[in-house]
Amino acid sequence: MYVAVKGGERAIENAHAWLAEERRGDQSVAELSVDQIREQMSLAVDRVMSEGSLYDPDLAALAIKQSRGDLIEAIFLIRAYRTTLPRFGGSEPIDTAEMDCDRRISATFKDLPGGQVLGPTFDYTHRLLDFKLAADGETPEVNERPAEIEAMPHVTGFLNREGLIEEAVDASDAPPRDLTREPLELPADRSLRLQALTRSDEGFTLGMAYSTQRGYARNHAFVGELRIGTVPVEMDIPELGFAIEIGEINVTECETINQFQGSKTEPPQFTRGYGLVFGQTERKAISMALVDRALRWEELGEDFVGAPAQDAEFVLYHADNIQATGFLEHIKLPHYVDFQAELELVRKLRREVQAEETLEAAE
Amino acid sequence: MDGGYLDGGFSNPSTESAAAFRQIMEVVARPGVICEVAGAQPPAPLSPAAGAVLLTLCDADTSVYLAGSVDTPDVRSWIAFHIGAPLVGPAHATFALGRWDELMPLGQYPIGTPEYPDRSATLIVEMPSLDAAGATLRGPGIKDTAHLSLPDVAPFQENALHFPLGLDFIFTCEQRVAALPRSTEVS
Amino acid sequence: MSEYNFAYLDEQTKRMIRRAILKGLAVPGYQVPFASREMPMPYGWGTGGVQVSAAVLTPDDTFKVIDQGADDTTNAVSIRAFFERTAEVATTTSTEDATVIQTRHRIPEVSLQEGQILVYQVPIPEPLRFLEPRETETRKMHALEDYGLMHVKLYEDIARHGHIATSYAYPVKIEGRYVMDPSPIPKFDNPKMSDNPAIQLFGAGREQRIYALPPYTQVVSLDFEDHPFEASKPDQCCSLCQSTTSYLDEVIVDDSGKRMYVCSDTDYCAARVRKQAA
Numbered sequence: 001m002y003v004a005v006k007g008g009e010r011a012i013e014n015a016h017a018w019l020a021e022e023r024r025g026d027q028s029v030a031e032l033s034v035d036q037i038r039e040q041m042s043l044a045v046d047r048v049m050s051e052g053s054l055y056d057p058d059l060a061a062l063a064i065k066q067s068r069g070d071l072i073e074a075i076f077l078i079r080a081y082r083t084t085l086p087r088f089g090g091s092e093p094i095d096t097a098e099m100d101c102d103r104r105i106s107a108t109f110k111d112l113p114g115g116q117v118l119g120p121t122f123d124y125t126h127r128l129l130d131f132k133l134a135a136d137g138e139t140p141e142v143n144e145r146p147a148e149i150e151a152m153p154h155v156t157g158f159l160n161r162e163g164l165i166e167e168a169v170d171a172s173d174a175p176p177r178d179l180t181r182e183p184l185e186l187p188a189d190r191s192l193r194l195q196a197l198t199r200s201d202e203g204f205t206l207g208m209a210y211s212t213q214r215g216y217a218r219n220h221a222f223v224g225e226l227r228i229g230t231v232p233v234e235m236d237i238p239e240l241g242f243a244i245e246i247g248e249i250n251v252t253e254c255e256t257i258n259q260f261q262g263s264k265t266e267p268p269q270f271t272r273g274y275g276l277v278f279g280q281t282e283r284k285a286i287s288m289a290l291v292d293r294a295l296r297w298e299e300l301g302e303d304f305v306g307a308p309a310q311d312a313e314f315v316l317y318h319a320d321n322i323q324a325t326g327f328l329e330h331i332k333l334p335h336y337v338d339f340q341a342e343l344e345l346v347r348k349l350r351r352e353v354q355a356e357e358t359l360e361a362a363e
Numbered sequence: 364m365d366g367g368y369l370d371g372g373f374s375n376p377s378t379e380s381a382a383a384f385r386q387i388m389e390v391v392a393r394p395g396v397i398c399e400v401a402g403a404q405p406p407a408p409l410s411p412a413a414g415a416v417l418l419t420l421c422d423a424d425t426s427v428y429l430a431g432s433v434d435t436p437d438v439r440s441w442i443a444f445h446i447g448a449p450l451v452g453p454a455h456a457t458f459a460l461g462r463w464d465e466l467m468p469l470g471q472y473p474i475g476t477p478e479y480p481d482r483s484a485t486l487i488v489e490m491p492s493l494d495a496a497g498a499t500l501r502g503p504g505i506k507d508t509a510h511l512s513l514p515d516v517a518p519f520q521e522n523a524l525h526f527p528l529g530l531d532f533i534f535t536c537e538q539r540v541a542a543l544p545r546s547t548e549v550s
Numbered sequence: 551m552s553e554y555n556f557a558y559l560d561e562q563t564k565r566m567i568r569r570a571i572l573k574g575l576a577v578p579g580y581q582v583p584f585a586s587r588e589m590p591m592p593y594g595w596g597t598g599g600v601q602v603s604a605a606v607l608t609p610d611d612t613f614k615v616i617d618q619g620a621d622d623t624t625n626a627v628s629i630r631a632f633f634e635r636t637a638e639v640a641t642t643t644s645t646e647d648a649t650v651i652q653t654r655h656r657i658p659e660v661s662l663q664e665g666q667i668l669v670y671q672v673p674i675p676e677p678l679r680f681l682e683p684r685e686t687e688t689r690k691m692h693a694l695e696d697y698g699l700m701h702v703k704l705y706e707d708i709a710r711h712g713h714i715a716t717s718y719a720y721p722v723k724i725e726g727r728y729v730m731d732p733s734p735i736p737k738f739d740n741p742k743m744s745d746n747p748a749i750q751l752f753g754a755g756r757e758q759r760i761y762a763l764p765p766y767t768q769v770v771s772l773d774f775e776d777h778p779f780e781a782s783k784p785d786q787c788c789s790l791c792q793s794t795t796s797y798l799d800e801v802i803v804d805d806s807g808k809r810m811y812v813c814s815d816t817d818y819c820a821a822r823v824r825k826q827a828a
Contacts, residue, residue: 008622008623008624008626008627009622009627009631011624012624012627012628076588076592079588080588080589080590082588083558083559083560083563083587083588083589084554084555084558084559084560086560086562087562180585181585182585183583183584183585183586183758184758185583186685186686187686313684313685313686317685322588322592322593323593323756325592325593326592326593326594326595326597326756327593327594327673327756328594329592329594329595330592330593330594330595330673333595333617333625333654334617334618334623334625335618335655335734336618336799336814337618337619337655337656337718337734337735337736337797337799337814338655338717338718338719338734338736340736340784340797340798340799340800340814341717341718341736341737341738342717342718343800344717344782344783344784345715345717349711349715352711352712
């Protein structure tokens with residue numbers, strides 16, 4: 001006698017227990033602490049914060065631990081947690097010109113006020129596995145000297161003074177729309193697009209940016225400037241009547257300078273692409289700037305050449321990895337009912353085709 | 364300064380607004396049905412029902428227009444403290460509140476756009492009485508016909524002509540609430 | 551889980567969802583945009599339904615969750631447990647006893663009553679989406695009541711197959727105005743939507759849309775005069791309760807591909823089996 005499948009509840013409990021055991025791994029190996037992840041997996045932490053849209057390194061590290069290192073799963077944990085947080089208000093815009101930079105490079109000028117600062121980059125490392133790390137992760141002592149405090153003005157400012165680059169559009173006083181509190185509506189203005197891009201999936205955004213470099217809406221980008229460092233966050237307190245500093249965040253900012261021949265509406269000049277992402281996330285920030293520039297074709301009077309990176313609806317609806325992974329993975333859920341309906345339909349269609357064939361054969 | 368506006372909100376906002384919403388949803392889904400909503404004690408001249416509707420549906424994200432005699436300093440302070448909704452003129456209102464004659468003319472409120480008919484105002488109409496009698500209602504939510512003591516007939520007929528655009532109405536009287544969405548045919 | 555608010559969502563989010571539900575009820579079949587939140591379950595796994603349920607549930611409710619008609623499939627179990635924890639609602643598997651029913655892909659066999667609420671989980675709320683991928687375009691079509699594309703598609707089906715080759719998520723028209731996606735229910739369930747005494751709410755979390763049907767709303771499955779809509783199901787009876795009228799799942803019982811059919815609505819089936827035993 002057939003008995004319908006039961007016991008979903010127990011199956012779930014057992015799966016969770018097994019998952020916890022797998023997460024811990026071999027118990028004879030020391031357990032990872034959240035502090036260790038935050039300090040030693042800091043680029044993973046930064047990615048989780050930026051795509052999770054929540055600046056909290058401790059929570060991001062916890063999410064990485066809980067998700068067994070699956071960063072999209074960790075981002076998901078952070079997003080779900082973020083939903084439950086009440087909103088106290090909006091901060092003042094951060095001033096990246098005042099950034100305390102760990103890294104600041106320009107690909108367009110050999111030298112410039114504030115200088116080129118390489119910072120902690122993989123760029124010129126040889127990608128050779130370092131077997132010493134397997135045995136001992138301690139670092140050799142390095143020479144330190146006090147930082148020279150020197151202003152680091154934005155590179156695009158120099159071009160702007162000559163009128164060679166488009167003005168950064170002076171945002172109106174209207175507060176930018178908030179993607180996390182309003183449904184996405186198209187056409188999306190630039191502030192909304194940038195919000196979507198800064199929390200977009202790194203891999204998706206990288207692929208989109210790369211496609212522009214290979215000719216799908218090529219926009220000839222130079223990294224005018226890439227800077228990574230800390231900026232203070234200030235918030236206006238109505239009761240006090242002035243803004244106070246509520247903390248510091250680490251961000252990566254990329255401004256691209258893009259060649260532009262001019263269009264029906266705009267003179268020949270350099271144009272801008274912009275990327276700003278939480279943490280040290282320069283691959284994402286550069287990608288963001290390239291995609292931002294590609295999406296600006298309409299306001300610059302360029303042609304729509306049908307490239308995916310130009311298509312705001314395509315980019316914005318598919319850039320979010322939490323939306324994408326959820327919908328992708330949902331096809332694991334039971335679809336008995338829909339499948340049954342399809343089975344009936346296919347059987348019916350086949351019966352009809354076979355009946356016709358039999359009829360034809362008889363004739 | 365009178366601190367009376369500090370009182371009169373829900374004492375347990377999450378469960379009381381959940382209960383109030385269910386009554387409001389019931390009357391919007393079934394035009395002609397009258398339900399009670401409890402828990403709010405707004406300052407005069409607002410009815411407890413109107414207070415509960417405001418507490419349940421409005422906040423800093425919704426603009427509210429106070430029409431005529433409900434636009435008092437007490438009501439403004441109460442809304443500022445409990446709801447935080449920005450007060451606006453009728454043309455920008457998400458919600459408008461007042462007596463029927465003071466809410467006129469209906470043409471001054473947003474009725475949505477063909478692509479976004481939901482971007483229309485909801486009018487909360489304070490009523491001297493509210494009964495399941497009077498005008499005949501037909502349409503979604505109504506099995507055969509229903510009756511409701513509407514303040515008028517022609518303006519609702521005119522409103523329904525704009526469908527799917529149009530205004531939606533919530534009627535309040537003491538503790539009681541009823542509704543008339545734009546989809547209802549009135550005769 | 552006292553560290554989270556009643557029904558998980560914060561009050562401001564619930565108000566936003568509640569306003570969208572009311573507008574949805576006022577314009578039956580129209581998809582109201584709403585700012586869907588990230589929930590602790592993945593998009594595509596019922597987050598729209600979960601957010602709608604969170605916005606309508608009160609502590610006095612009795613809540614039922616079904617997935618593919620069944621109360622005991624894993625995702626139904628998971629969603630039910632979520633609300634037991636965060637909203638402390640009573641839960642049931644009985645369709646009659648439930649005040650709020652969240653469903654994925656089925657409408658219960660037992661007729662719903664006034665006072666009940668059926669919350670559908672919706673993956674792709676736009677019935678025109680697979681004919682036109684752009685939201686900006688489909689929104690215009692709804693505004694202009696331009697459903698020619700849908701009729702062409704259905705007509706091509708008939709030309710090719712002799713009948714409409716859509717077996718689930720079969721499009722419907724609401725009160726003669728909006729074409730609506732009924733969610734991926736089998737077309738067998740479509741007629742149950744029309745003139746239903748319960749309130750029907752639809753939540754699409756990832757796509758950020760809510761829509762609704764008040765009770766007694768007219769819902770018509772699209773068809774042509776010479777090819778009328780037909781609510782089909784396997785022409786078999788349930789091996790457990792012998793029902794010939796309920797929607798059936800096909801189960802493969804051995805290696806040689808031997809099949810049997812059982813009710814997809816587990817509560818309906820179990821109640822019939824109990825009755826027969828008594």
